[in-house]
Amino acid sequence: MSIKLTIFASLMVIGVFSDPEPSNYKAPPPYGAQPKYPEIPNCAKNTTKSWCLEDSEYPQHEVQQALDQHYQAVVAFYKDKLANTDNSVDGLDKLNDEVYLCPSSTDYVRPFRAINVDGKWRTIVNGVESYGIKYTQTARIEECDVVVGTTCPLVPSCYESKCVQKNIFHRFLVYNPQDYTFPFAIEKFKLPGSCGCVVGAFHL
Numbered sequence: 001m002s003i004k005l006t007i008f009a010s011l012m013v014i015g016v017f018s019d020p021e022p023s024n025y026k027a028p029p030p031y032g033a034q035p036k037y038p039e040i041p042n043c044a045k046n047t048t049k050s051w052c053l054e055d056s057e058y059p060q061h062e063v064q065q066a067l068d069q070h071y072q073a074v075v076a077f078y079k080d081k082l083a084n085t086d087n088s089v090d091g092l093d094k095l096n097d098e099v100y101l102c103p104s105s106t107d108y109v110r111p112f113r114a115i116n117v118d119g120k121w122r123t124i125v126n127g128v129e130s131y132g133i134k135y136t137q138t139a140r141i142e143e144c145d146v147v148v149g150t151t152c153p154l155v156p157s158c159y160e161s162k163c164v165q166k167n168i169f170h171r172f173l174v175y176n177p178q179d180y181t182f183p184f185a186i187e188k189f190k191l192p193g194s195c196g197c198v199v200g201a202f203h204l
Contacts, residue, residue, distance in 0.1 A: 039120075042057055043057070050190075053111055055113055059123065064128050066175060067125070067135070070184065102153070102163035104194070108139070110126050110139075124137060124172045125173045144195035148163055160201050167192055168192075170191050174187050
């Protein structure tokens with residue numbers, strides 16, 4: 001009798017420790033548990049622009065871990081982005097002397113977060129190093145220094161004219177912590193590209 005009880009107890013113990021994982025179990029990502037980020041980052045609270053050049057909450061460590069985990073695929077993405085983005089200016093950070101009909105301010109920026117063409121804030125891979133590669137993404141922006149719609153100051157008053165803000169679409173490599181399979185993508189962002197002058201009819 002004691003032998004039967006011992007065998008039964010052993011089977012019960014094996015059954016407890018060999019139960020399969022519950023069907024609703026989700027394995028954590030291989031590069032570490034990811035914190036939840038708000039839809040609108042805190043860095044956006046102190047600016048009216050659609051991008052952040054400073055971000056005290058930028059997930060540097062999480063991005064680096066994900067870059068290490070997906071090194072080869074991300075490198076291919078990054079090189080393709082540089083090769084096929086016409087307005088990519090990575091490696092440039094100086095301005096040339098230029099004259100425009102409407103006054104404007106030009107700068108080279110490396111945003112940490114920005115709003116994509118779908119209106120969603122995204123984390124942009126910038127200033128993070130992985131396996132000796134420093135990932136930087138630079139965009140040239142130009143914003144009107146005058147109220148859009150005002151007369152172009154360098155155009156004679158006998159012509160109708162107005163200053164207009166023109167935009168460009170820039171491609172950035174972004175990090176999406178919600179995608180555990182491959183948390184990187186190339187997305188499009190609308191940035192101010194130039195301050196133009198539209199000239200109309202001539203008046204005596």
